[in-house]
Amino acid sequence: MKYSQLFIQTLREVPSEAVIAxxxxxxxxxxxxxxxxxxxxxxxxxxRSFRKIENIIREEMEYIGSREIKPTVVIxxxxxxxxxxxxxxxxxxxxxxxxxxxxxxxxxxxxxxxTSIVKGELSSYKQLPVSIFQINTKYRDEIRPRYGxxxxxxxxxxxxxxxxxxxxxxxxxxQAMGDAYRRVFxxxxxxxxxVKADSGAMGGDGSEEFMVESEIGDxxxxxxxxxxxxxxxxxxxxxxxxxxxxxxxxxxxxPEVSKIDTPDAKTIPELCNFLxxxxxxxxxxLIYRAxxxxxxxxxxxxxxxFKAEKRGSGLVYPEAFFAVCIRGDLDVNEVKLAAxxxxxxxxxxxxxxxxxxxxxxVGFAGPVGLGSVPVIADKTVKxxxxxxxxxxxxxxxxINVEYGRDYKPFIVADLRTVKAGDACPVCGGVLYEKKGNExxxxxxxxxxxxxxxxxxxxxENGKAQTPIMGTYGIGVDRTLASVIEEHHDEAGIIWPMTVxxxxxxxxxxxxxxxxxxxxxxxxxxxxxxxxxxxxDDRPERPGVKFNxxxxxxxxxxxxxxxxxxxQNVPLVEVKKRTEKEAHTVPLKDCAxxxxxxxxxxxxxxxxxxx
Ligand code: ATP
Ligand code: MG
Numbered sequence: 001m002k003y004s005q006l007f008i009q010t011l012r013e014v015p016s017e018a019v020i021a022x023x024x025x026x027x028x029x030x031x032x033x034x035x036x037x038x039x040x041x042x043x044x045x046x047x048r049s050f051r052k053i054e055n056i057i058r059e060e061m062e063y064i065g066s067r068e069i070k071p072t073v074v075i076x077x078x079x080x081x082x083x084x085x086x087x088x089x090x091x092x093x094x095x096x097x098x099x100x101x102x103x104x105x106x107x108x109x110x111x112x113x114x115t116s117i118v119k120g121e122l123s124s125y126k127q128l129p130v131s132i133f134q135i136n137t138k139y140r141d142e143i144r145p146r147y148g149x150x151x152x153x154x155x156x157x158x159x160x161x162x163x164x165x166x167x168x169x170x171x172x173x174x175q176a177m178g179d180a181y182r183r184v185f186x187x188x189x190x191x192x193x194x195v196k197a198d199s200g201a202m203g204g205d206g207s208e209e210f211m212v213e214s215e216i217g218d219x220x221x222x223x224x225x226x227x228x229x230x231x232x233x234x235x236x237x238x239x240x241x242x243x244x245x246x247x248x249x250x251x252x253x254x255p256e257v258s259k260i261d262t263p264d265a266k267t268i269p270e271l272c273n274f275l276x277x278x279x280x281x282x283x284x285x286l287i288y289r290a291x292x293x294x295x296x297x298x299x300x301x302x303x304x305x306f307k308a309e310k311r312g313s314g315l316v317y318p319e320a321f322f323a324v325c326i327r328g329d330l331d332v333n334e335v336k337l338a339a340x341x342x343x344x345x346x347x348x349x350x351x352x353x354x355x356x357x358x359x360x361x362v363g364f365a366g367p368v369g370l371g372s373v374p375v376i377a378d379k380t381v382k383x384x385x386x387x388x389x390x391x392x393x394x395x396x397x398x399i400n401v402e403y404g405r406d407y408k409p410f411i412v413a414d415l416r417t418v419k420a421g422d423a424c425p426v427c428g429g430v431l432y433e434k435k436g437n438e439x440x441x442x443x444x445x446x447x448x449x450x451x452x453x454x455x456x457x458x459x460e461n462g463k464a465q466t467p468i469m470g471t472y473g474i475g476v477d478r479t480l481a482s483v484i485e486e487h488h489d490e491a492g493i494i495w496p497m498t499v500x501x502x503x504x505x506x507x508x509x510x511x512x513x514x515x516x517x518x519x520x521x522x523x524x525x526x527x528x529x530x531x532x533x534x535x536d537d538r539p540e541r542p543g544v545k546f547n548x549x550x551x552x553x554x555x556x557x558x559x560x561x562x563x564x565x566x567q568n569v570p571l572v573e574v575k576k577r578t579e580k581e582a583h584t585v586p587l588k589d590c591a592x593x594x595x596x597x598x599x600x601x602x603x604x605x606x607x608x609x610x
Contacts, residue, residue: 001502003536008045010548020216022484023148025493029552031501038145038153045552046480048501050156053479054135056187056498057158060180063607064173066131066160071113073137077103079112083452084311087318088292088344092140106139111449111471114161118467119455122163128457128467129169133160135476147216149477150437156476163450163467165459170468174206174444177472181210181440184474187605188483189496193436195221195230206444210474211436212482219436222418226429234335237414238431239423242383254386255400257368262397266363268328271397275388282328283381283389283401285365287349287357287373293317294342295411297374304373321349321357321373323365325389326415327380333417340376340413364390367407368398377409378416439482440474493553494577497601502534504594505554507545509561511537518570518587519560525591531598553577555601556594560587 008030018024026032031046042050058068077095080086086105094106107113118130135158145153160177164170178194185192190212197209209232211221220233231237265274268282294316297306306320322341326332338346351362357372358365366389367375381387387401401407420433447466449455456464480499487494497503504526508519519535526533534554536545542559549557557575564571564584572590575582585593 001532001534003534003538006044006534008043010551018148020147020150020485021488022150022481025484025488025551026148026481029493032149038142038151040149040152040154040477045501049483049495049499050476050480052499052501053188053476053483054156054158057135057184057474057476060184060187060607061133061158061160064131064176064180066133066162066177069114069117069132069134070136071110071117071134073107073139074104075107075110075113077105079116079453080105083112083115083449084316085112087311087316090344092142094139094141107136108138108140109157109471109473110134110136110138110159111161111445111469112453114159115449115453115455115469118161118163119453122455122457122467125165125457125459125465129162129164129173131160131162131173133158133472148481150216150481151218152477155478158474158476160472162470162472163455164469165465165467167468170444170470174442174470177442177470178208181442181472181474183607185210185439185479187498187607188479189498190439190479190482190486192439193221193223193230193434195232195436196235197232197441208442209438210440211438212486213434214437214482214485215435217435217437219438221434221436222420222422222431223434224424224427224429224431227424227427229424229426230434231418233418233433234333236418236431237425238416238418239425239428240379241423242380254402257398257400257402257406259391259393259396259398261395263395266395271388275399277388279328281384281386281388283325283367283384283387284328284330285323285325285367285370285389286332287354287365288322288324288332288334288337288346289349289353290320290322290338290341290343290346291318292344293320295340297410321353322346323357323367323370323373323375324378324415325367325375325381325409326378327384328388330378330380331417332378332415336413336415336417337376340411340415358390358392360390360392360394364392364394364396366390366392366398366401367409368392368401370407374410375407376415377403377412379412379414380416382412437478437482438475439479440472442472443470445469445471488553491547492551495553495555497555497598498605500555501552502532502554503598504531504533504556504558505549505552506533506535507542507549507557507559508536509542509559511539513562514565515560515562518565518572522558522560522572522587522591526595529591529595531591531595550577556598557582558590558594 010030011028014024015027032040032042093108096104138157139154162173192210195209197207221230222236223230265271268279306317308315334346354362382403388399391398422431450466459465508515523533523535559573570587571584572587573582
């Protein structure tokens, strides 16, 4: 393709809003332009790489037996009401009405429509398993779109959905999906870390995220120095470090709880100072507000005034409050807490709510005698003997507090935020933190959608059964930006061959006379060999063309100049974008030689070779 026909404009200046390399380079190289905050247009150069990533994903999905479909992006609200997510997706979901006042959703993800399509087709066990995918537009009204297409509002996701008769069938497909993802990212030239992940608003158990390490990553990963397992902080567990160790204390002889005055001391450091003790002695108690709680609170009902609503097949509490207890030196992880409560989110309650619930200002909450909300405990407090906690009164604390004797939590769960330095739950090694960006996510969903949307098939005995489901996503735009993050230098992008917009960049020093003739002829030879070429036919100075070639980052640059062409054996200069030095090759051998190198580089990444 001729440069002059590519509709491409490179930029010398670095656009000021672009703070990360991929955003800067995508704008500077003319791959894409901003339409509005979080909305971008791919231009021809960028779209070529974008399509290559889509195709790699498509090939790997087909390879594991997932089949492509193309539903709409605009989905009737009724499906989202059926699943219950109409109420839980919050403000990030774009809702629209048509002229008849019918409500629709612009897909932020597509479990509902995929489930409804399968529901319409499925009748017999003989049709299962089913795995379908789409590569399609998604819209999420992100609060803070940033870093270019890394976090946009509109983006393209490959999302796959699978339906199975049983766990083992789902497990096998989940494994195959994970392997397909590893191949996708490796074919794109990306180094990914697979981490155990929380499944968030998706519901269900068993999920893995595929992360790239990144300074601007939104995710904190905990990685073990010894065994290298990695987990998202939203899910990460650590080895128990009960303090004191459960068997080192005799609990029977502990004195009764007593109330003490703690004037002017309400933070844990202040109290430690005042009581000459350490933070591990405290039963830190925080009041949380949770939304859309699916945990059954009836059993524990002491007359808590939470209103339940019937949604789908079960009861949901749109709003409920909890007192969450954790050892004083630790922090509660809100994602883990939301998961334990089966809630869509959990956040600290307002000061007014704390006052209403505990009868005291913030700083004096404690589980003893707290009857107004359920007490949820992190497992660290279970073995905290002779604990200290707020006494539900300003400037008062309880001491000698005993789990089980003085308070009984409604549930006990792992709620702590694991930090660097904690011990690996598998091998006991030291954990360290990394920042990561999520490119893909696979989950075993269970029956969440198939139950709420009433999907059934008939088994061998003619009995209606509900299929179990998995869901699997990859962000195409974010993958593309991450490739650039991993492959660039000061001068520009350094494309891996598999996703490069072109394989070869032909730069005639001056597009004229014999040089023009040789350049055209070479491009024709490459075309015949299926090598994608960009021919810089602009009347620009060589320096400008070389700078643009480095910026655009096509793997091979072939420079054609009069001097080399005038040798006994006409020569051209070949430079790989990954290498500093150029070398000359005879013009007559150039196309065949480089076509072979390109072919080998592409073949190395083909699935059949992996
Ligand atoms: P994040 O935590 O980054 O918001 P997510 O957990 O919301 O991601 P999923 O719902 O699992 O993401 O979506 C699957 C994939 O879609 C993500 O792994 C990511 O690659 C991509 N993705 C999600 N949100 C965006 C966005 N705003 N812009 C670009 N890609 C996105
Ligand atoms: Mg998100």
